[in-house]
Amino acid sequence: MRAVDALMECLKAEGVEVVFGLPGGASLPIYDAFYDAGIRHILVRHEAGGGHAAEGYAQATGKVGVAMATSGPGATNLVTPICDAMMDSVPVVFITGQVRSDILGTDGFQEADTIGITMPVVKHSMMIRHPLEIPNTVREAFHIARSGRPGPVVVDIPQDLSRADIPYTPAGKINLPGYQPTTNGNQRQIRLAAKALANSRRPVLYIGGGAKNAFESVRDLAGYGRLPVTATIMGLGVFPASSPQWLGMLGMHGTRTANYAMDEADLIIAIGARFDDRVTGLVDEFAPHAKFVHIDIDPAEISKNVDAHIPIVGDAANVVPRLLAEYRDLGTDAARLDEWWRRIDSWKERYPLTYEDSGGDEIKPQFLVESLAQATGGDAIVVSDVGQHQMWVAQHFGFERPRQWINSGGLGTMGFGLPAAMGAKVGRPDATVVCVSGDGSFQMNQQELSTCAQNGIDVKAFIMNNGYLGMVRQWQELFWEHRYSQVETTPPDFVKLAEAHGCTGLRFTDKHTLVQDIRAAIATPGPVVVDVRVTPEENVFPMISPGMPAREMVG
Amino acid sequence: MGEPVTNELLSLDDLEAAGRGRTGRKHVLSILVENKPGALTRITGLFARRGFNIDTLAVGPTDDDAISRITLTLDGALQPIDQVTKQLHKLVNVLKIRDLEPEETLARELALVKIAAEGPNRAEVMQLCDIFRAHIVDVSRRTVVVEITGTHEKLEAFERLVRRFGLVEMARTGEIAIARGRTATT
Numbered sequence: 001m002r003a004v005d006a007l008m009e010c011l012k013a014e015g016v017e018v019v020f021g022l023p024g025g026a027s028l029p030i031y032d033a034f035y036d037a038g039i040r041h042i043l044v045r046h047e048a049g050g051g052h053a054a055e056g057y058a059q060a061t062g063k064v065g066v067a068m069a070t071s072g073p074g075a076t077n078l079v080t081p082i083c084d085a086m087m088d089s090v091p092v093v094f095i096t097g098q099v100r101s102d103i104l105g106t107d108g109f110q111e112a113d114t115i116g117i118t119m120p121v122v123k124h125s126m127m128i129r130h131p132l133e134i135p136n137t138v139r140e141a142f143h144i145a146r147s148g149r150p151g152p153v154v155v156d157i158p159q160d161l162s163r164a165d166i167p168y169t170p171a172g173k174i175n176l177p178g179y180q181p182t183t184n185g186n187q188r189q190i191r192l193a194a195k196a197l198a199n200s201r202r203p204v205l206y207i208g209g210g211a212k213n214a215f216e217s218v219r220d221l222a223g224y225g226r227l228p229v230t231a232t233i234m235g236l237g238v239f240p241a242s243s244p245q246w247l248g249m250l251g252m253h254g255t256r257t258a259n260y261a262m263d264e265a266d267l268i269i270a271i272g273a274r275f276d277d278r279v280t281g282l283v284d285e286f287a288p289h290a291k292f293v294h295i296d297i298d299p300a301e302i303s304k305n306v307d308a309h310i311p312i313v314g315d316a317a318n319v320v321p322r323l324l325a326e327y328r329d330l331g332t333d334a335a336r337l338d339e340w341w342r343r344i345d346s347w348k349e350r351y352p353l354t355y356e357d358s359g360g361d362e363i364k365p366q367f368l369v370e371s372l373a374q375a376t377g378g379d380a381i382v383v384s385d386v387g388q389h390q391m392w393v394a395q396h397f398g399f400e401r402p403r404q405w406i407n408s409g410g411l412g413t414m415g416f417g418l419p420a421a422m423g424a425k426v427g428r429p430d431a432t433v434v435c436v437s438g439d440g441s442f443q444m445n446q447q448e449l450s451t452c453a454q455n456g457i458d459v460k461a462f463i464m465n466n467g468y469l470g471m472v473r474q475w476q477e478l479f480w481e482h483r484y485s486q487v488e489t490t491p492p493d494f495v496k497l498a499e500a501h502g503c504t505g506l507r508f509t510d511k512h513t514l515v516q517d518i519r520a521a522i523a524t525p526g527p528v529v530v531d532v533r534v535t536p537e538e539n540v541f542p543m544i545s546p547g548m549p550a551r552e553m554v555g
Numbered sequence: 556m557g558e559p560v561t562n563e564l565l566s567l568d569d570l571e572a573a574g575r576g577r578t579g580r581k582h583v584l585s586i587l588v589e590n591k592p593g594a595l596t597r598i599t600g601l602f603a604r605r606g607f608n609i610d611t612l613a614v615g616p617t618d619d620d621a622i623s624r625i626t627l628t629l630d631g632a633l634q635p636i637d638q639v640t641k642q643l644h645k646l647v648n649v650l651k652i653r654d655l656e657p658e659e660t661l662a663r664e665l666a667l668v669k670i671a672a673e674g675p676n677r678a679e680v681m682q683l684c685d686i687f688r689a690h691i692v693d694v695s696r697r698t699v700v701v702e703i704t705g706t707h708e709k710l711e712a713f714e715r716l717v718r719r720f721g722l723v724e725m726a727r728t729g730e731i732a733i734a735r736g737r738t739a740t741t
Contacts, residue, residue, distance in 0.1 A: 105607070
């Protein structure tokens with residue numbers, strides 16, 4: 001059997017339904033195998049689009065995404081999605097073509113050191129050195145990508161090796177002595193955490209993206225313990241925003257309630273969250289009264305930014321139910337939290353997440369997000385790009401389910417939105433998939449509209465068009481004395497742009513008809529791009545200013 | 556070997572036939588590098604990306620704080636040495652490289668060898684240590700730890716001989732080397 005046909009068998013054995021990619025010289029043999037392998041392949045227009053699409057697919061479905069590129073420039077175009085997947089712990093296998101093994105290292109045509117270039121930003125990478133390695137290598141790549149703390153794995157395949165004639169035997173047992181993730185939390189630590197919770201008067205649950213697969217037990221724990229819950233931008237949807245126990249997102253653009261609660265808490269239980277600088281603000285003054293229980297599958301996260309008093313290394317889905325059981329056994333009276341809840345409710349009342357609506361027809365960006373939530377009944381999968389619009393969606397949409405909200409949180413990759421939405425729609429064809437982007441971000445991967453049109457990928461993209469790189473403009477306004485430097489975008493005509501790619505283009509300018517207009521856009525078959533003209537100089541508030549403690553939020 | 560435009564199958568034998576510019580002997584490279592973070596990564600990264608294999612690697616200070624010496628051995632039957640050294644020369648942090656001539660080079664390696672040495676075996680192990688001018692540096696009821704220095708070949712021979720007593724564990728430094736006579740790699 002050709003090694004490339006064996007590769008296809010390996011992909012099928014891993015349950016791969018779809019691959020996002022773009023062929024080239026070094027991957028010609030692989031693409032010859034795609035011709036009749038029976039695996040869906042979506043031809044993207046730029047490898048970065050393929051990489052982000054694989055991320056969107058993985059985040060929407062919980063399965064491993066697969067992106068493919070040829071050697072050299074194909075592979076280097078994947079670097080951003082690889083890094084993005086690393087930062088947000090997204091399971092994606094990136095398969096790259098490589099020049100022939102006999103000319104490796106000679107600067108051959110389209111040769112790049114893919115393994116070397118990507119090394120600092122992968123969970124793992126491997127180059128095929130012998131065609132017989134393919135089955136086991138692919139098996140291991142998928143295993144590493146999806147297990148433990150998920151992440152990107154790169155498999156680099158020299159062109160000649162992929163053309164070899166090999167006897168195909170399916171992958172054997174995985175043998176990775178250096179890779180044994182701890183999923184089972186330590187019972188003693190869990191008991192300690194339960195006791196700490198029982199003794200606390202002002203606890204907060206602080207949820208991150210690592211709690212996605214444990215959302216039911218997180219909800220059970222919060223419900224039983226009457227615990228206030230906040231989440232990072234990656235953790236939105238794990239806990240329903242409609243719950244009275246929900247404090248809103250925390251951090252730089254989080255709610256005052258969430259940040260004040262962290263500031264006064266005596267116990268913070270972090271579940272699959274990593275105390276990012278956008279969450280802590282000035283770290284020395286972060287949650288000064290709190291003890292920390294840190295539940296994370298990655299031991300390197302424990303005490304990385306904030307010292308954990310009770311670290312628990314393990315899968316949240318393993319640890320949280322056991323923590324609840326231990327806590328239940330202690331039979332603590334939840335009435336001890338009455339005073340804490342009174343304090344929290346007073347913040348909620350005093351500092352609701354709000355904005356000043358426009359007097360006339362003008363659409364405020366926050367109003368657009370609320371209208372999107374209303375028009376979709378809060379039911380869509382929402383994918384955002386990066387910038388102000390991302391923060392407004394995070395603040396105002398109100399996510400109810402995990403995997404309903406997909407964004408580039410860690411790396412903050414502009415251009416993530418459209419291709420990731422494309423991947424999400426491919427993975428969840430039944431769901432309404434909405435991409436919310438900005439005029440700056442959208443232009444970074446707008447070529448994927450062509451992919452959507454060609455493959456009938458029904459993404460509805462709403463561009464919050466303010467004619468600025470809005471978040472940079474906001475910082476220049478607030479912290480750089482209003483000196484606007486290189487932030488005006490003079491955007492293209494997005495309606496014509498959409499039509500040129502074979503998509504439907506619409507433009508909304510009136511807030512009074514916005515909800516109906518959005519409904520009509522979503523009901524329009526095929527991919528749709530909507531240019532929504534919003535208030536040009538609106539700022540995202542509230543805000544923890546850089547280098548300031550959380551309690552000194554502004555706006 | 557065919558170009559990518561062909562779809563002919565390649566046999567596994569064809570794949571193994573490649574190999575050119577090989578000297579067929581072991582090489583010891585003495586490399587002086589600036590003592591800066593990342594310098595070692597650049598060197599090992601270069602090896603990895605060109606598909607070269609390092610056999611042993613030893614890094615240590617020189618008489619100048621700003622400079623480290625890397626002694627690196629590789630098999631010239633498998634690696635195109637010329638390419639390796641030329642590529643190494645291009646690294647900004649690399650100051651000097653010498654491919655040391657075997658006849659004009661002193662090369663030594665240090666090993667710590669933990670050997671099972673109970674009862675009558677113990678005397679025999681000690682005798683062997685004498686012959687090899689090795690030192691016993693730790694003794695327990697069941698084992699001894701032996702420190703031995705010498706050429707790569709001497710250490711291999713020692714290892715072979717003590718294996719029958721029970722080799723519990725071994726740590727080797729990899730070779731360090733210096734040219735004989737007046738010439739210096741500076």
